[in-house]
Amino acid sequence: MSLLTIRNLTVRFATSTGSFTAVDGIDVHVDAREVLAIVGESGSGKSVSMLAVMGLLPDTATVTADEMTFDGRDMLAMSASERRRLIGREITMIFQEPIASLNPSYTAGFQIEEVLRLNAGLSSREAKKRALELFQAVGIPEPERRLASYPHQMSGGQCQRVMIAMAIATNPRLLIADEPTTALDVTIQKQILDLLMTLQEEHGMALILITHDMGVVAETADRVVVQYKGKRMEEADVLSLFEAPKHPYTKALLSALPENAVDGKLPTVSDFLIEELPQ
Amino acid sequence: MTHVVEGQALTQDYVISAGMFGKPKLLRAVKGANFAVEQGKTLAIVGESGSGKSTLARIIALIDPATGGTLKIDGQPVAIGRGRVPRELRSKVQMVFQNPYGSLNPRQKIGDVLMEPLMLNTDMPASERHDRAEAMLKRVGLGPEHFNRYPHMFSGGQRQRIAIARAIMLNPRLLVLDEPVSALDLSVQAQVLNLLGELQEEFGLTYVFISHDLSVVRFLADEVMVMNKGDVVEQGSREALFADPQHPYTRQLFAATPVTDIEAIRARVARRQAMRLATSAP
Ligand SMILES: Nc1ncnc2c1ncn2[C@@H]1O[C@H](COP(=O)(O)OP(=O)(O)OP(=O)(O)O)[C@@H](O)[C@H]1O
Ligand SMILES: Nc1ncnc2c1ncn2[C@@H]1O[C@H](COP(=O)(O)OP(=O)(O)OP(=O)(O)O)[C@@H](O)[C@H]1O
Numbered sequence: 128m129s130l131l132t133i134r135n136l137t138v139r140f141a142t143s144t145g146s147f148t149a150v151d152g153i154d155v156h157v158d159a160r161e162v163l164a165i166v167g168e169s170g171s172g173k174s175v176s177m178l179a180v181m182g183l184l185p186d187t188a189t190v191t192a193d194e195m196t197f198d199g200r201d202m203l204a205m206s207a208s209e210r211r212r213l214i215g216r217e218i219t220m221i222f223q224e225p226i227a228s229l230n231p232s233y234t235a236g237f238q239i240e241e242v243l244r245l246n247a248g249l250s251s252r253e254a255k256k257r258a259l260e261l262f263q264a265v266g267i268p269e270p271e272r273r274l275a276s277y278p279h280q281m282s283g284g285q286c287q288r289v290m291i292a293m294a295i296a297t298n299p300r301l302l303i304a305d306e307p308t309t310a311l312d313v314t315i316q317k318q319i320l321d322l323l324m325t326l327q328e329e330h331g332m333a334l335i336l337i338t339h340d341m342g343v344v345a346e347t348a349d350r351v352v353v354q355y356k357g358k359r360m361e362e363a364d365v366l367s368l369f370e371a372p373k374h375p376y377t378k379a380l381l382s383a384l385p386e387n388a389v390d391g392k393l394p395t396v397s398d399f400l401i402e403e404l405p406q
Numbered sequence: 407m408t409h410v411v412e413g414q415a416l417t418q419d420y421v422i423s424a425g426m427f428g429k430p431k432l433l434r435a436v437k438g439a440n441f442a443v444e445q446g447k448t449l450a451i452v453g454e455s456g457s458g459k460s461t462l463a464r465i466i467a468l469i470d471p472a473t474g475g476t477l478k479i480d481g482q483p484v485a486i487g488r489g490r491v492p493r494e495l496r497s498k499v500q501m502v503f504q505n506p507y508g509s510l511n512p513r514q515k516i517g518d519v520l521m522e523p524l525m526l527n528t529d530m531p532a533s534e535r536h537d538r539a540e541a542m543l544k545r546v547g548l549g550p551e552h553f554n555r556y557p558h559m560f561s562g563g564q565r566q567r568i569a570i571a572r573a574i575m576l577n578p579r580l581l582v583l584d585e586p587v588s589a590l591d592l593s594v595q596a597q598v599l600n601l602l603g604e605l606q607e608e609f610g611l612t613y614v615f616i617s618h619d620l621s622v623v624r625f626l627a628d629e630v631m632v633m634n635k636g637d638v639v640e641q642g643s644r645e646a647l648f649a650d651p652q653h654p655y656t657r658q659l660f661a662a663t664p665v666t667d668i669e670a671i672r673a674r675v676a677r678r679q680a681m682r683l684a685t686s687a688p
């Protein structure tokens with residue numbers, strides 16, 4: 128059964144040059160125990176559509192949808208307090224820019240313990256203990272010391288892992304991970320993906336994974352949605368997508384791997400499909 | 407021949423406190439790095455998260471003074487100490503930070519972000535500054551409609567491109583790039599990497615490029631340096647490193663790189679289906 132269903136989601140921003148449509152009528156659905164990967168061009172509305180689900184867009188955004196339900200509950204008709212119980216507990220998100228999403232004025236430990244107390248209902252003592260376990264789980268070296276560190280005292284990848292630990296702290300039913308491993312080298316990336324897949328398998332968590340890394344898609348996804356200029360271009364199970372990509376943009380994505388360079392130049396999308404794509 | 411940038415035994419210490427009751431202690435984040443990069447070449451730095459790559463990058467880009475060792479730009483030792491970096495040196499050396507959001511002023515429109523270096527460092531008339539900034543937006547795949555928008559109005563990958571655009575506005579001699587394409591989808595990544603290649607060819611730009619993506623490193627590096635826990639554990643030409651990685655960590659990196667091989671995907675999908683059946687069985 129579908130855990131999250133979104134139909135015809137549109138997000139418009141008011142800008143100084145008029146209204147701008149960032150997300151143009153997309154559908155998303157994800158089942159419990161399913162890993163959905165969203166790939167697509169930079170600026171194609173991947174983050175904005177998920178921030179719309181989380182209710183975290185600025186006031187300049189207008190969000191409309193024909194349907195937005197989580198586990199049969201209508202998210203569009205929900206009261207603010209109902210929504211607060213859902214977001215941050217049952218649905219959590221790893222944000223794309225980890226350093227910018229941590230509060231610079233508090234230690235990493237304080238921030239994760241707060242999540243554990245407020246959203247997972249733990250006592251201060253339990254929260255301390257659990258925070259340490261979570262830091263260990265995401266592979267933060269010297270976790271005790273890191274709990275007492277401020278974000279600026281940590282490397283990019285360390286901040287990213289703090290964010291991941293915070294997002295999985297409540298054992299969510301749906302985790303939205305926006306480029307969760309961009310700051311991590313492949314060995315740690317593997318550890319994190321293994322961790323997410325274990326949570327996913329053991330707790331039946333659903334995972335929406337936004338990524339530009341086709342290797343990550345190949346190694347984790349069940350189903351893949353390809354987005355381009357605010358629209359959905361293609362949706363397929365992971366095997367079909369790699370075996371027989373249908374849309375020209377998908378083909379372009381798969382062939383822009385740096386190993387496919389010709390004479391020191393990489394193929395770009397425009398080499399592929401200028402005339403083939405709707406403008 | 408002199409090198410554009412050269413480091414000798416560079417070290418960096420951070421003062422950290424060991425929790426509530428511990429005495430403050432020092433963390434040596436970079437433990438003696440040696441390197442030299444010729445004009446028009448690219449040195450790539452790879453390594454585990456937390457191994458000191460950004461710390462070293464900030465030293466090379468004259469953002470932070472090193473605790474020890476010598477840094478030379480165009481053969482001249484530089485000691486930035488606590489003082490400000492002289493204007494001439496600043497326009498020569500630019501950096502693209504790992505966290506583009508943090509490095510952009512939230513109240514400054516993107517057009518102004520790009521025009522500011524020209525205003526501070528050249529006598530260019532306003533109309534020309536404007537044209538240059540618009541042209542640069544185009545080269546990184548953005549458009550004139552973005553000129554008057556603020557940083558928060560952009561996607562992660564767009565901000566990353568703005569940071570790159572800002573750093574190359576002044577035609578620097580040395581550009582230090584810290585994970586500059588990590589948030590870009592492959593097609594935009596290709597566009598940015600091609601742009602960096604063109605600039606290198608056109609102006610003989612020298613790059614120090616940090617990336618955790620080995621395929622990117624293979625595409626653009628001349629020399630590669632591998633860091634692990636503050637130490638440089640392996641260093642050499644791209645060819646040598648990719649043909650025959652010596653250090654166990656380097657080998658681990660190669661082994662962990664995800665594969666897009668169809669048979670591997672098929673096997674994984676089958677494994678997951680079997681597992682599903684097993685868990686849903688009564
Ligand atoms: N507050 C805002 N005001 C105006 N436009 C915005 C705002 N936030 C985002 N946008 C625009 O919406 C579009 C979609 O942005 P989004 O962040 O969803 O892209 P994305 O697919 O996540 O890209 P990336 O891969 O680069 O992160 C972009 O063109 C962006 O410039
Ligand atoms: N201001 C600081 N104070 C104390 N420790 C710091 C500070 N900045 C960085 N560190 C520590 O120094 C080490 C090296 O950090 P650095 O940011 O250079 O790593 P990195 O190789 O760039 O990692 P990543 O790939 O995750 O970005 C890390 O252990 C980090 O926690």
Ligand SMILES: [Mg+2]
Pocket residue numbers: 173174175223305561562563
């Ligand atoms: Mg995004």
Ligand SMILES: [Mg+2]
Pocket residue numbers: 282283284459460461504584
């Ligand atoms: Mg770093």
